[in-house]
Amino acid sequence: MSIVIPTLPDSAPFTAEQRAWLNGYLAGLLAAQTQRNGSAPALNGTSAPAAAPKKRLLFLFGTQTGTAEALAHKLSKVAATRGFAPEVKGLDAYEKINWSEEKRIAVVTSTYGDGDMPDNAQGFWNHFKTDAAPKLNGVTYSVLAIGDTNYPDFCKAGKDIDARLEQLGATRAHPRTDCDVDYEAPAQTWLDGALSALAGPEGSAASDSIAPAVVAPAEAAPDTAIAKPWSKTNPFPARLITNRLLSGSGAIKETRHFEISLAGSGLAYEVGDALGVVPTNCPELAAEIIKTIGCTGEEPVTVPGAAAPIPLLDALIKSLDITKPSPDFIKYIATTSKNAEITTLLEPGNSDALRKFLYGKDILDLLLLCPGIPWTAAGFAAQLKKIAPRLYSISSSIKANPEQVHLTVSVVRYTTNGRVHKGICSTYLADRAAEPATVPVFIQTSHGFRLPADPKTPIIMVGPGTGVAPFRAFLQERRAIQAPGSNWLIFGEQKIANDFYYREELEDLAQTGYLHKLTTAFSRDQEAKIYVQNRMIEEGAEIWKWLQEGAHFYVCGDASRMAKDVDAALHEIARTHGGMSEDESKAYIQSLKTAKRYQRDVY
Ligand SMILES: Cc1cc2nc3c(=O)[nH]c(=O)nc-3n(C[C@H](O)[C@H](O)[C@H](O)COP(=O)(O)OP(=O)(O)OC[C@H]3O[C@@H](n4cnc5c(N)ncnc54)[C@H](O)[C@@H]3O)c2cc1C
Ligand SMILES: Cc1cc2nc3c(=O)[nH]c(=O)nc-3n(C[C@H](O)[C@H](O)[C@H](O)COP(=O)(O)O)c2cc1C
The missing domain is CATH 1.20.990.10 (NADPH-cytochrome p450 Reductase; Chain A, domain 3)
Structure with a gap:
C-alpha cells in the first residue's frame, strides 16, 4: 500500500512559516484519518512507501514564558513528518514519566533568573541532581537550549541538563545547540541533526522534508502564538489607541497605560498571557x-x-x-x-x-x-545583534475589552554621561508609536500563569509596580465571568499620591464585590521602607488561612529582588503559621508549585 502525504504548493498564498505550520497540521489530520479508516486522502503530494514502525520520541520542555513550550510543539510536528511518534511534556511532569521505557528524548529548555532553571523545570532539577535520579542507560537524547547571550550564564539550564543526563547514563545522540534570542534557524538545524541521530542507523535521512512512512499525529499543540499566522516572526501591525500616564506628576518613575487594538487580526489571548512588541530604535x-x-x-x-x-x-x-x-x-x-x-x-x-x-x-x-x-x-x-522583541504582561481581559489588549509599562529613561538613555521598547511605545502608527505585536501564550480552573477558588496576587498588570486582567476576567472566588491583591510602589496605579478601578472592583481585600505597601510614605513582602509577614496569619482554604498564590514583577523576598516571606509564613520546620516549609512550597497553586510571572 502507498499513501499520499498532502503538502501545500509553493504558490499557495502563505509565508514559509505559515506553510510549514499548515503542512504539519494537514499531516496530523491525515494521520488521524488514516488511523480511523485506514486510507489517506490524496490532495497534492508524493507517494510514500508502506508504513515503517514509528519511533517514539519524547520532547521535554523547560519554560518560563512559553517560548520553549511553543518551540517544542512546533519541532514535534516536524518530527511527526519524519517517521517519529512524538509526545510533548513539560519537565514538571517528570514524576509521571516512566523513565525506564523512554528510549529517545529531546529536551528544549530556556534559562531564567541568573542562570537558573525556568520555574517548570525546578522540581525536575531538584530531583535529577540528587542520587535519587533514575538511571538512564539505554536512553539517547539531545538538548536544545534557548537563552540570551546578554546574560552571563548563557543557556546554563540547558548545559546543566545536558551534562546531567549523560552522568545518569544516557547517550548524547547529537550535540547540544545553544541558541541566542534569534533561535528559529539554529533550532531547525539542531532538529535536523537530532532527528537523524535519534533515528539510529536504520533511521530516515533527517534532511527529508517528507516522511518515508505514515506520519504520526503530534500531541495537539496548545493555543500558542507560534502556531498562528501572526507570530514573533510575523507580528500583527496593531493600532495603538491609548497612551496614558498612570503615575502622578511628582513621581520618580514614568508608568504608562497602553491600549492596543487587535481588530482585524483574529488574535485572541487569555489572561496571564503576554504581548510581544517588536520595537524600532530612537x-x-x-x-x-x-x-x-x-x-x-x-x-x-x-x-x-x-x-x-x-x-x-x-x-x-x-x-x-x-x-x-x-x-x-x-x-x-x-x-x-x-x-x-x-x-x-x-x-x-x-x-x-x-x-x-x-x-x-x-x-x-x-x-x-x-x-x-x-x-x-x-x-x-x-557587530550588532538584531533588536529582540520585548514581552509585556497583558493587563486586560478580552472579555471586558473585546478586540483590545492593554499594557502597563514602566518607561526606561536614565541619564549617564550627561545624556538621557532610553529603553528601546518602553520609549518606542511611549514616544514613537504615536497614532495612527502601527505597533507590531504577537501573543506569547503563558505556560501555566493562569486563573484557577474553578472560579470559586480564592486567589492571592502579589503585584508591586507594573507587576499589577496581569492582576488587573485577572480581576477584569473574574468580574466578566462573575466568578464567586475571593480575590486579594497586594500592591506596592513608592508613594500613594503618585504611584497608586488603577486606584479608581481597584476601588470600583472592591465596591462591586470583586476585590475582597486590597493591601498596599508604599515604600516611601514613611521613614522605614515598607515593601509587599513586609505586608505579607504582617498579614501572615490571614495568608496562611487563605492557603488552607485552597487559595492560589501569584507573584508578578521584579525577578531580581522582589520575587525572591516574596518567596522567602511565603516560606516564613509556612514556618510561623503552619508550624513547619525549614525543610517542611520548602517541601510545602514545592507542593504548591507542583499543584500549580504558586505561579510566577517575573522578569
Ligand atoms: C514575561 C515578561 C513580562 C513583562 N511584563 C512587563 C510589564 O507588564 N510591564 C513592564 O513595564 N515591563 C515588563 N517586562 C519587561 C519588558 O519586557 C522590558 O524588559 C522593559 O520594558 C525594558 O525594555 P526596554 O526595551 O524599554 O529597555 P531596554 O532597551 O531593554 O533597556 C533596559 C536596560 O536599561 C538599563 N537600565 C534601566 N534603568 C537603568 C538605570 N536607572 N540606570 C542604568 N541602567 C538602567 C538596564 O541595563 C536594563 O536592562 C516584562 C518582561 C517579561 C520577560
Ligand atoms: C528575567 C529573565 C532572566 C533570564 N536569564 C537568563 C540567563 O541567565 N541565561 C540565559 O541564557 N537566558 C536568560 N534569559 C533569556 C531567556 O532564556 C529567553 O528569553 C528565552 O527565550 C525564554 O524562553 P521561555 O519563554 O521558554 O522561558 C532570561 C530572561 C529573562 C526575562
Whole structure:
C-alpha cells in the first residue's frame, strides 16, 4: 500500500512559516484519518512507501514564558513528518514519566533568573541532581537550549541538563545547540541533526522534508502564538489607541497605560498571557551613532532576515540593537581600540567589575570611550545583534475589552554621561508609536500563569509596580465571568499620591464585590521602607488561612529582588503559621508549585 502525504504548493498564498505550520497540521489530520479508516486522502503530494514502525520520541520542555513550550510543539510536528511518534511534556511532569521505557528524548529548555532553571523545570532539577535520579542507560537524547547571550550564564539550564543526563547514563545522540534570542534557524538545524541521530542507523535521512512512512499525529499543540499566522516572526501591525500616564506628576518613575487594538487580526489571548512588541530604535540615537563612526547612513549593509542590503540608517533604526553592547561587541571594541581598561575588565575573574563598569552604558558610550576605530558601515552593522522583541504582561481581559489588549509599562529613561538613555521598547511605545502608527505585536501564550480552573477558588496576587498588570486582567476576567472566588491583591510602589496605579478601578472592583481585600505597601510614605513582602509577614496569619482554604498564590514583577523576598516571606509564613520546620516549609512550597497553586510571572 502507498499513501499520499498532502503538502501545500509553493504558490499557495502563505509565508514559509505559515506553510510549514499548515503542512504539519494537514499531516496530523491525515494521520488521524488514516488511523480511523485506514486510507489517506490524496490532495497534492508524493507517494510514500508502506508504513515503517514509528519511533517514539519524547520532547521535554523547560519554560518560563512559553517560548520553549511553543518551540517544542512546533519541532514535534516536524518530527511527526519524519517517521517519529512524538509526545510533548513539560519537565514538571517528570514524576509521571516512566523513565525506564523512554528510549529517545529531546529536551528544549530556556534559562531564567541568573542562570537558573525556568520555574517548570525546578522540581525536575531538584530531583535529577540528587542520587535519587533514575538511571538512564539505554536512553539517547539531545538538548536544545534557548537563552540570551546578554546574560552571563548563557543557556546554563540547558548545559546543566545536558551534562546531567549523560552522568545518569544516557547517550548524547547529537550535540547540544545553544541558541541566542534569534533561535528559529539554529533550532531547525539542531532538529535536523537530532532527528537523524535519534533515528539510529536504520533511521530516515533527517534532511527529508517528507516522511518515508505514515506520519504520526503530534500531541495537539496548545493555543500558542507560534502556531498562528501572526507570530514573533510575523507580528500583527496593531493600532495603538491609548497612551496614558498612570503615575502622578511628582513621581520618580514614568508608568504608562497602553491600549492596543487587535481588530482585524483574529488574535485572541487569555489572561496571564503576554504581548510581544517588536520595537524600532530612537532615530536621533541612530543618527548620533552614525556621526560617531564617521558614516553617512546611506551605506548599504546586510542585516539578518533582509533579502537585500539596506541603508545603514534604516538598519540602525529598524533592525539592529543599538543600545545594549553584546559581549561580542565589547570584546571587539576593546581589542580593536586597544582600550586597556576594558581589556583588563574582560580578563577572567573580573566579571563583577566589568558589570559595574558597563552599568548604564550603551553602545554610543563605548564608541565615545574607544575612539579611533576605522569603522566601515558594514563592519559596524556586523557587530550588532538584531533588536529582540520585548514581552509585556497583558493587563486586560478580552472579555471586558473585546478586540483590545492593554499594557502597563514602566518607561526606561536614565541619564549617564550627561545624556538621557532610553529603553528601546518602553520609549518606542511611549514616544514613537504615536497614532495612527502601527505597533507590531504577537501573543506569547503563558505556560501555566493562569486563573484557577474553578472560579470559586480564592486567589492571592502579589503585584508591586507594573507587576499589577496581569492582576488587573485577572480581576477584569473574574468580574466578566462573575466568578464567586475571593480575590486579594497586594500592591506596592513608592508613594500613594503618585504611584497608586488603577486606584479608581481597584476601588470600583472592591465596591462591586470583586476585590475582597486590597493591601498596599508604599515604600516611601514613611521613614522605614515598607515593601509587599513586609505586608505579607504582617498579614501572615490571614495568608496562611487563605492557603488552607485552597487559595492560589501569584507573584508578578521584579525577578531580581522582589520575587525572591516574596518567596522567602511565603516560606516564613509556612514556618510561623503552619508550624513547619525549614525543610517542611520548602517541601510545602514545592507542593504548591507542583499543584500549580504558586505561579510566577517575573522578569
Ligand atoms: C514575561 C515578561 C513580562 C513583562 N511584563 C512587563 C510589564 O507588564 N510591564 C513592564 O513595564 N515591563 C515588563 N517586562 C519587561 C519588558 O519586557 C522590558 O524588559 C522593559 O520594558 C525594558 O525594555 P526596554 O526595551 O524599554 O529597555 P531596554 O532597551 O531593554 O533597556 C533596559 C536596560 O536599561 C538599563 N537600565 C534601566 N534603568 C537603568 C538605570 N536607572 N540606570 C542604568 N541602567 C538602567 C538596564 O541595563 C536594563 O536592562 C516584562 C518582561 C517579561 C520577560
Ligand atoms: C528575567 C529573565 C532572566 C533570564 N536569564 C537568563 C540567563 O541567565 N541565561 C540565559 O541564557 N537566558 C536568560 N534569559 C533569556 C531567556 O532564556 C529567553 O528569553 C528565552 O527565550 C525564554 O524562553 P521561555 O519563554 O521558554 O522561558 C532570561 C530572561 C529573562 C526575562
